[in-house]
Amino acid sequence: MLVNLTDILNIAEARKIAIGSFNTPNLTSLRAVLSAAEELGEPVIIMHAQVHEQMGLCRMDEIAPIMLMMADRATVPVCVHLDHGEDLDYVHRGLRLGFTSIMYDGSAGDTALNYANTSLAVSLAARYGASVEAEIGSMGARESGEQGITDESIYTDPEEAKRFVSETGIDALACAFGTAHGVYLKQPKLDFARLEKIKSLVSVPLVMHGGSGVSHEDYRRVIDLGIRKINYYTYMAKAGAAAVDALGSRAYFHDMEVAAIAGMKKDVQGAMAVFTGRTLI
Numbered sequence: 001m002l003v004n005l006t007d008i009l010n011i012a013e014a015r016k017i018a019i020g021s022f023n024t025p026n027l028t029s030l031r032a033v034l035s036a037a038e039e040l041g042e043p044v045i046i047m048h049a050q051v052h053e054q055m056g057l058c059r060m061d062e063i064a065p066i067m068l069m070m071a072d073r074a075t076v077p078v079c080v081h082l083d084h085g086e087d088l089d090y091v092h093r094g095l096r097l098g099f100t101s102i103m104y105d106g107s108a109g110d111t112a113l114n115y116a117n118t119s120l121a122v123s124l125a126a127r128y129g130a131s132v133e134a135e136i137g138s139m140g141a142r143e144s145g146e147q148g149i150t151d152e153s154i155y156t157d158p159e160e161a162k163r164f165v166s167e168t169g170i171d172a173l174a175c176a177f178g179t180a181h182g183v184y185l186k187q188p189k190l191d192f193a194r195l196e197k198i199k200s201l202v203s204v205p206l207v208m209h210g211g212s213g214v215s216h217e218d219y220r221r222v223i224d225l226g227i228r229k230i231n232y233y234t235y236m237a238k239a240g241a242a243a244v245d246a247l248g249s250r251a252y253f254h255d256m257e258v259a260a261i262a263g264m265k266k267d268v269q270g271a272m273a274v275f276t277g278r279t280l281i
């Protein structure tokens with residue numbers, strides 16, 4: 001069933017878990033993620049990232065109706081989220097298409113403009129009954145597979161986070177405390193004290209991006225400290241590619257699709273198991 005971000009994060013808060021939030025830029029990954037969630041009986045967030053469209057994958061207007069139809073049919077709660085919407089026009093198009101949640105990401109630009117545009121995104125989304133995630137501080141490169149920047153100077157400042165949430169009225173806050181997008185070149189060092197401080201000052205659920213490559217122990221620790229949504233894509237996409245590679249050169253394209261679904265589903269289930277405290281696998 002289709003739900004918005006607020007509803008699904010309320011479930012996470014009640015259970016003290018994090019909801020896995022996965023990019024689904026094509027039908028293959030969409031089927032892998034939804035089938036993983038349904039088999040585990042867990043709520044899930046599926047996401048379209050603006051940057052994926054720029055990389056030549058499905059346009060938002062092509063994939064959104066399929067995401068919404070499949071979310072609606074699913075046997076578990078599913079939030080259909082626009083990931084890293086970088087301009088208000090794109091966010092508005094997403095809301096018109098039916099996304100139940102959007103992220104407006106103005107973190108790369110001027111801070112005053114981030115405040116102003118995030119506030120506009122909140123009033124826009126309210127008209128559609130949708131929730132808003134936004135970011136203060138920066139997690140570096142977007143979902144394009146590049147190694148992100150982990151310079152501490154761009155980590156989320158706890159006092160700034162408090163002001164940002166109260167002035168903009170967002171429903172969830174993405175914060176930067178040491179994770180980055182893409183593949184980590186060395187084991188990330190997370191700033192748990194900073195996360196703890198943000199949690200003590202901010203009342204909305206907290207979101208962690210750059211979920212691939214974080215150790216199981218660190219996942220558990222950030223969830224204990226209040227992370228309720230974990231964005232995860234890189235390792236899932238790598239698992240799909242590894243499953244296709246294993247077929248060798250004689251495979252047909254349809255074999256590749258079936259193998260990719262199985263590979264990504266297994267990886268997503270592993271991640272969801274950790275996020276929901278089932279077991280460390």
Ligand SMILES: [Zn+2]
Pocket residue numbers: 084142143181209210231
């Ligand atoms: Zn992200």
